[in-house]
Amino acid sequence: MPMADPFAPTNLQHAHALVMGLGRFGGGLGVTRYLLRHGARVTLSDRGDREALREPLSQLGEHERLRVVLGEHDAALLDGVDLLVVNPAVPRPWDHAFIQAALARGIRVTTEIEIAYRLHDPDRVIAITGSAGKSTTSAMTHHALNACAGKCVLGGNIGGSLLDRLDEIGDETSVVLELSSAMIHWLWGEQQPDPPRAPRVACITSYAPNHMDWHGDESHYRACKQRLIEVMGDQGRVILPESLASWSAHTHAPVELVNDQAGVTGCVVPGTHNAMNASCAVACAFALHPEIDRNALVQGVRAFSGLPHRLNRALERDGVVYFDDSKSTTPQATMLAVSALRETWRSDQIHLIAGGYDKGSDLSPVAQLAPDLAGLYTIGATGSRLASDASSNAIMCETLDRAMGCIIQRVEQGDVVLLSPGCASWDQFANYEARGRRFIELAQRPQGATPC
Structure with missing residues (x-):
């Protein structure tokens, strides 16, 4: 029988969770450790071989309530399972036989990002997506808030699983999430039976067709990006570049349009596009913390030295x-x-x-x-x-x-x-x-x- 509240720690005790894929960004490791900490019995299934997965498996270690199954995702693995945690990178989940078999059995299907998101107050969350610039904008926002507003954590598609850092996050901690289109689909897509509340601030940095391999066509990719702002209510705030001004029609929240030609000058990281990322970051940070002097936030993003592997x-x-x-x-x-x-x-x-x-x-x-x-x-x-x-x-x-x-x-x-x-x-x-x-x-x- 599926659990009434599958994400509550009290319901995880004695539950049987199946984690589908370790993932490339720490999500599979983070959610497996989280489930084990709260008493769940976990089956970790991955199509990779033991040699290819040697490093993440060594980080995970051995546990009496953990079973690791490598190879194809056999439907028999779903027997007795209460919760299936899917790697968001799995393309076209609506056509994936294993995921659809779980849904047909009434198994609650979720992702690491949904579990992590539901553990935090959405009113303290800034969610940032975009075809380009989302990582740098997220990191700049995080940097500025840490400098000007105290504690802030960075997670989602960047920075590793927040489930491994829950002890760092208090009631006053701001959370910046970089969200991929796949993550948005799993959080607020039409298949979601009980979507979580929207974040306080949502930002789309840019748009260009991408990830056709995951979405199948451009219209689905675009719809997932737009879904982030569609779920926003009038108490939230949406940040868009002027180039996406027409997307304002997709949200009920107040929209701040960032001038494409007026980026923050004097940034350590090079490029006009990074000056624009900095402007979006300042707008995001100020939307969550309007009590902070905007010039201080500008100084914060200027000092950001850049992310590894990003120009x-x-x-x-x-x-x-x-x-x-x-x-x-x-x-x-x-x-x-x-x-x-x-x-x-x-x-x-x-x-x-x-x-x-x-x-x-x-x-x-x-x-x-x-x-x-x-x-x-x-x-x-x-x-x-x-x-x-x-x-x-x-x-x-x-x-x-x-x-x-x-x-x-x-x-x-x-x-x-x-x-x-x-x-x-x-x-x-x-x-x-x-x-x-x-x-x-x-x-x-x-x-x-x-x-x-």
């Missing part, structure tokens, strides 16, 4: 600067990164590494950059398409190691090397962090690169 100036070697933008998983993000560097370097000084896992995005804008650049070096599953779509000056390198080998032979003092793939990393790396780390390793020790 991060990783190092300078022999007169060449290396930027790690491995978190760039959309063509729009890559275009923004190149635009930001063009504010300091000429186009023909920029060596761009792009390509990776194919999410079905239109990569032609990235390919069209090639003739003006010092070089476009394509990698991964989309590398061949990127190189063929470029009219000239593109080299299909297949791997990051070979791309760096080619660049080392061509780069000149004063140039800049930018890893901004515009694609996910899953075809060749465990995650974007691993891809970024390898880029930095090759920049530090170029002799380790594969000759071009």
Whole structure:
């Protein structure tokens, strides 16, 4: 029988929970530990093999109430289960046989983000999404609030599971959540039988088609992004860039439009787009804490030094600067990164590494950059398409190691090397962090690169 209140710690005791997938961002680990702490019996099912999952499994350790099952998600695993916790990254859950079998049995289906979200006061939450800029805007908002308003935590699609940090969060703690379109679907989608209350502040930083592999088509992706503001009531606050002003019609909440041409100047992180991210961050922070002087929040976002793998100036070697933008998983993000560097370097000084896992995005804008650049070096599953779509000056390198080998032979003092793939990393790396780390390793020790 399904539980009446499956998320209450008292109901988790003696419950049988099935966690479907460890995930790449700590959600599977966090929710498994949380369930075990509150007395649940947990079956952890993952399609990966033990070697591939060695690191997260070692972090999890052994527990008398934990069973780990690797391989396919067999329907027999659902026998006696009260709660199924799905990895939000599982594409098109409405067509997924295992998830639909659980629903047909009356099993409550949820995600780590829903469990974590329901444990916090929505009136203390800022939720931020967007096709590009959501990570930096979330981190800037978190940085400014920590500097100006006391305790603030960052979670969701960034910063790891909040379920591992519940002891850090008090009644006065502000919570900044970066939400992916998939997370929004699981929190407030039409399939949700009992949607949680909306956050106090919601922000959409930008929009461009993405994640066709997960959503199936653009209309569903767009609808998920818009759903975040559709659930907002008149007591909340919505922050949108002027470029999305028409989306104001999708919400009942008051809307603040951020001027696309009036970003915060003087930020440590480069680029006009980051100046715009900073403006959105200030608006978000002020919407939650209007008692704070807005100029103080501006100073807070200016001092933000950037996130790892997000247009991060990783190092300078022999007169060449290396930027790690491995978190760039959309063509729009890559275009923004190149635009930001063009504010300091000429186009023909920029060596761009792009390509990776194919999410079905239109990569032609990235390919069209090639003739003006010092070089476009394509990698991964989309590398061949990127190189063929470029009219000239593109080299299909297949791997990051070979791309760096080619660049080392061509780069000149004063140039800049930018890893901004515009694609996910899953075809060749465990995650974007691993891809970024390898880029930095090759920049530090170029002799380790594969000759071009």
